[in-house]
Amino acid sequence: LRKGFPEVIFGQGKTAEQIAGIMEKMNAQDDRVLVTRLSEQKAAHIQALFPQSVYHADARVLLLEKTPPPICGRGPVLVMSAGTSDIPVAKEASLTARAMGNEVETVYDVGVAGIHRLFSHKESIERASVLVVAAGMEGALPSVVAGLVNRPVIAVPTSVGYGTSLGGMTALFAMLNACSSNVAVVNIDNGFGAGYMAAMINRP
Amino acid sequence: LRKGFPEVIFGQGKTAEQIAGIMEKMNAQDDRVLVTRLSEQKAAHIQALFPQSVYHADARVLLLEKTPPPICGRGPVLVMSAGTSDIPVAKEASLTARAMGNEVETVYDVGVAGIHRLFSHKESIERASVLVVAAGMEGALPSVVAGLVNRPVIAVPTSVGYGTSLGGMTALFAMLNACSSNVAVVNIDNGFGAGYMAAMINRP
Amino acid sequence: LRKGFPEVIFGQGKTAEQIAGIMEKMNAQDDRVLVTRLSEQKAAHIQALFPQSVYHADARVLLLEKTPPPICGRGPVLVMSAGTSDIPVAKEASLTARAMGNEVETVYDVGVAGIHRLFSHKESIERASVLVVAAGMEGALPSVVAGLVNRPVIAVPTSVGYGTSLGGMTALFAMLNACSSNVAVVNIDNGFGAGYMAAMINRP
Amino acid sequence: LRKGFPEVIFGQGKTAEQIAGIMEKMNAQDDRVLVTRLSEQKAAHIQALFPQSVYHADARVLLLEKTPPPICGRGPVLVMSAGTSDIPVAKEASLTARAMGNEVETVYDVGVAGIHRLFSHKESIERASVLVVAAGMEGALPSVVAGLVNRPVIAVPTSVGYGTSLGGMTALFAMLNACSSNVAVVNIDNGFGAGYMAAMINRP
Amino acid sequence: LRKGFPEVIFGQGKTAEQIAGIMEKMNAQDDRVLVTRLSEQKAAHIQALFPQSVYHADARVLLLEKTPPPICGRGPVLVMSAGTSDIPVAKEASLTARAMGNEVETVYDVGVAGIHRLFSHKESIERASVLVVAAGMEGALPSVVAGLVNRPVIAVPTSVGYGTSLGGMTALFAMLNACSSNVAVVNIDNGFGAGYMAAMINRP
Amino acid sequence: LRKGFPEVIFGQGKTAEQIAGIMEKMNAQDDRVLVTRLSEQKAAHIQALFPQSVYHADARVLLLEKTPPPICGRGPVLVMSAGTSDIPVAKEASLTARAMGNEVETVYDVGVAGIHRLFSHKESIERASVLVVAAGMEGALPSVVAGLVNRPVIAVPTSVGYGTSLGGMTALFAMLNACSSNVAVVNIDNGFGAGYMAAMINRP
Amino acid sequence: LRKGFPEVIFGQGKTAEQIAGIMEKMNAQDDRVLVTRLSEQKAAHIQALFPQSVYHADARVLLLEKTPPPICGRGPVLVMSAGTSDIPVAKEASLTARAMGNEVETVYDVGVAGIHRLFSHKESIERASVLVVAAGMEGALPSVVAGLVNRPVIAVPTSVGYGTSLGGMTALFAMLNACSSNVAVVNIDNGFGAGYMAAMINRP
Amino acid sequence: LRKGFPEVIFGQGKTAEQIAGIMEKMNAQDDRVLVTRLSEQKAAHIQALFPQSVYHADARVLLLEKTPPPICGRGPVLVMSAGTSDIPVAKEASLTARAMGNEVETVYDVGVAGIHRLFSHKESIERASVLVVAAGMEGALPSVVAGLVNRPVIAVPTSVGYGTSLGGMTALFAMLNACSSNVAVVNIDNGFGAGYMAAMINRP
């Protein structure tokens, strides 16, 4: 049905054996398989069975493909993160968007407390066709970025923070209240969903 | 900056006088002005001053324009609602998307409790370039619809319901947990934001 | 009092010794004993003492009986799950309903994102006398299923998901807001309670 | 489809005109129409158009039927309330169950603070085929009642109370934690849903 | 100041060394020292230094005294628990009340789902001068017990349960909404506070 | 049963007619009747029927008695309030305690921001047999007061405040966390319950 | 005690008569009296009695003074607001700071969605000795502003917004998570507290 | 930019290697580096590389400096804690303020349940230029302390407590509702932020 897109397995809550079993079947018929939320331990087990697979430890993503897909999106997808601790979620988004045939650019660690750092990436921001912005704590970055462009911004709240960050709920609610209107939001820590949505929007 | 888009005024918490004042200034330089969350009472006051403006009472939207903008989006935007009570939010979305130059189709009252009603609109669903889906209570419709298409779905939770609908929070959280990945979400009752985001995505 | 029904022990928060002690007493006078929420470790200890007992690891249920009870319900109980991760809760329900004298049919992994998978089980759904539907994340399945039948549906929210799934609260609230009226709900992850309630309803 | 059951209109959030319109259509083809959550004001408007309709002000229910349906349930449905203030919700349940062809018995004001009052209704409790129990505040009554019978109990939390009653959430959560297992729960103040579910269970 | 009462140390969040240090000082001048929320591991360390001290593992309480205090309360304190899992909290209450010079009686496992078990303790209930009632899950027991007596009831919610028991919040809120008026409440799992308050009330 | 105590009617959610009806019956057999949470409007209606009744508008309490009951408590009950806005709740407590045969002393407006004001009432505080302390906002007063006495303190959170006072939840939780152990808590704004509990404790 | 500071009356929940009574006493001995959270209606009543008093309707503040106090702060206090709807809270802050002897500058409507508007006020921002920043919805402004200065920022969340703005809770939590460290926060809509704290910090 | 202030690294969520890398770069150009929220294990690793660094285990703070900075604040900063368990947070505050050039005084374990202990520190309290007050559980101390001085108080809620302390939320909300107006609040357990803000306020 969803031709050209990779098959995706949600790794959390499945055993390595279960995942490998599903991969076996998919591999026969699909060009690429993406496994998300995969722990290092399970990844080791799976890589023993699929030596050609690549595991991205920080993003907890495993990718099984012969060659990367050709670029077919309408323009570059820009993936940004507010802090260093938000990078794993941002990487999950960028790996997903790339596996779905998009050129992906990344800009990390440009939180709103040092707004000048953000402005030094003005060109990348303006060039982007779709933007994914990951932020934890107060989750303010998507609103500021969206104010700079006329393109859709997918905001991903992360669970980074402590106390009143409420495991990402504060960032989530802040993003849903973004004063810029070109922002839509996905679940907390859902880098995959953000990358997927960006790819969907970027389809020609 | 945002050329071609209408100017938008958030009507809630502003007096009719304040709104009219802003409209006066905008009207001189813009092709169209959109006022959202405008009560019937304030609208009457404003229409006395701007007789050519049109007020959509159910959507609480006022539109001031000489002619509707030419259609320039990549394809039709489909706006759906789960229940009858969700229609005002859906209308706010469709008026916004139309004012931003999109062909808009609407399908109302196709909640998941009678799933066959949904399927009778299969063609509209498959034709759409972007979809906006408004639902209150359990907020299940976006997930089901998104499972039927390879296009981006903007989900709008509404505050329709009582008790554990929690003023729209239940629908919001359900939508953020949609098992379909091509879904992103806006604030509760934010039909304007959903229509705006759809238009942004649909820009050629 | 509750003649014909198994004795039930809530295993969580009791030591293996305590559970074995209670089983000893019950075993003398009852035909079958059911232990729920029993960890693998405690089960091993108990099976050493009651070698004829059977432990269902995924459902965390232990069953001690000489023979299964005769079928006495009014019709088949259908137990469904939305995702693979909801299966343990669904199994707890089906083991409970079976131990209480019901014919049980199971249909797993029919979430609303691929609604066609659900429809391929139309016959089982229409044959059922009572339905138990387990779902996590957005918890939409019970509403859709209930719309297809004129029979009571017991919905079980599961704690499957992350972020805004809120440990099952989102699924719970969604189910309490189901637009279908033939739905009632039990506690999060309470497969036992759902199976018990279904059996109670199915009594001739 | 649902032959023999009344058509039901959710009155809240619809104008009297809209409701009358729907009734007009239904009346042509159905034996009875039930309107719930109908304010006194709207009811007056509707009764002017449908003089044969009966409005139950405390339950906010309007019923349009030529004759009451014949009794066809498996046994009596018992509807109970913990306090006087819970009676409107209980009445909504009993009117619904009656309109769906059930013999209904009611026992009101038997809260757990005076447990002897409850026991004086032992016979009604034991005779019932299905029980509906409405309670606000601490919501303890369903658990106590369910402990006395081997029949399904549908618990309805009500929004009665103040402060930590949290608009019915406390009663809801208490009921979901009932130590008796033959309890399932519907939304806060959802007397209609409870009556409907009871009727569904009581179908022969 | 508080003559005759034991010195009390809140063990949680202090190292065994810190606790032993405080005990050393207190022991010189006080008749008895009570340590609450003390883990088994820390207790072992402390008992090596104070061999005459007694550790109650289930209540996580350590008591250092030469002889128990003489009984000086106005009448017996009755400590009750709804389930087996609530016993540790109940024991913390009864050890505290005893250490403060009260005769303590205990009645465990008399939850509201089997109300007859409760009534078999009618005499103890009527004899009591003050009652402490611990319950988790739906927290209904204090309300029922308070309805049977003309004496003050201190309700202790426990964190026993899962899902919507919300770590004791549901029991807490239910108790604050008790329809009996002779109930006041302490913090979740605060058996110590309940015993202390009972002793305070029972002072002649 | 509860001989010597007044009959109490919870006025909220009952019509003036209903209340008058209950009073009629009670008046025949009881020495005094107390109606709580009674609006000014309903009180006017009732006083027309029971001219000897006294209505306390700020406490929203109506009292019907021939003579006040004789003092029979063990000592004075001291009722305190932190702010001026907490006085209605404090008065509901003091009227209740007085109607149940207690000598009542009151000390108002002694919040913790001006701690010296509190200390000027040292004598009243030390003389009291039981204390009731009402406070909104941060709810700190009960903890400070309880630290000054060896007597039971009943804390009543009030809904006074705005924003993060959360309608009294903040005061409630603060009181449940009081660092003094001789504190137990009743529902938000439940002055009646606090006075009742104090009277119960003060019974000889 | 707090010499030189105005006396302050919290107007909410007090009658006009009560407020006037307190003002009478204060006026005899104080140079200025500030009344906050005062409705237009009560203000009219009070101005009839104190004709020299000035009422600021948008800030709901009434000020009674012969002459404004001399400026004595260490430097200018800058009060900013993110949106137009946040201005009333900002004004309450600036009136308070001015009444406490501070030079106050104000910059309104500089939300983060149009970050350039903020930068056009760079000079005012850098000149300020203390900053007060009011924002609703996502509450992002304080974090961005604080990143531009080496001075203390007092953040005031406002209840402006709808849906997930949660009556100001989202802005509050966002501010407590500000990635800039020179930020401290006051209660929702507490403009008075922010102005008071700024004045306290600015004391020489 | 922020000349004279130490560079600060948020240690949580970074590996020891990452932290050491950042320190390497900073050390070349800065006089002092502060690492917060650093576990003992990571600290050991870092101290092996920077032997001159000092690790404060209870505050989880590591400080790398040749000599402490000269005192340049306007007066002493007083850091207080309500309980012993709040000391780590208080220490994080005092180390931060000291590293930013302030004279710091500390007063620990002066909770409101024994208010006389607080008053024995009257002189320190009155001498302070800025105060930081850490408290968990009911969080009442800042309000009482702020009532005694005419200086700004920075309140830090701590996560100390259990049950309704809600991981520090109760203390946070109580502090935001402090009846004293010279209080502003930082995030739960954010001793660093409190010390930083105090230093910012104390700049001459």
Ligand SMILES: Nc1ncnc2c1ncn2[C@@H]1O[C@H](COP(=O)(O)O)[C@@H](O)[C@H]1O
């Ligand atoms: N209904 C709405 N919900 C959310 N944001 C809105 C809405 N209507 C307008 N807006 C946004 O508010 C801005 C105008 O705000 P204002 O300057 O206060 O009128 C517009 O540019 C939109 O981005």
Ligand SMILES: Nc1ncnc2c1ncn2[C@@H]1O[C@H](COP(=O)(O)O)[C@@H](O)[C@H]1O
């Ligand atoms: N998994 C479960 N969830 C909820 N209730 C249960 C569960 N398992 C058993 N129960 C109930 O707990 C009772 C036994 O509790 P206990 O006496 O603590 O073993 C049974 O009679 C059931 O009603």
Ligand SMILES: Nc1ncnc2c1ncn2[C@@H]1O[C@H](COP(=O)(O)O)[C@@H](O)[C@H]1O
């Ligand atoms: N203000 C109040 N708050 C809580 N409970 C109350 C209050 N007033 C009366 N009650 C309780 O409600 C009972 C009467 O309830 P009702 O039969 O509904 O009038 C009394 O016996 C009291 O226990």
Ligand SMILES: Nc1ncnc2c1ncn2[C@@H]1O[C@H](COP(=O)(O)O)[C@@H](O)[C@H]1O
């Ligand atoms: N314990 C802490 N809590 C909150 N913010 C902190 C803490 N420690 C450091 N920070 C802030 O985090 C910034 C450094 O973050 P990073 O670049 O991730 O190391 C510092 O400039 C501080 O503003």
Ligand SMILES: [Mg+2]
């Ligand atoms: Mg961030």
Ligand SMILES: [Mg+2]
């Ligand atoms: Mg819906």
Ligand SMILES: [Mg+2]
């Ligand atoms: Mg699901």
Ligand SMILES: [Mg+2]
């Ligand atoms: Mg009740």
Ligand SMILES: [Mg+2]
């Ligand atoms: Mg219980």
Ligand SMILES: [Mg+2]
């Ligand atoms: Mg207070």
Ligand SMILES: [Mg+2]
């Ligand atoms: Mg804002």
Ligand SMILES: [Mg+2]
């Ligand atoms: Mg404290």
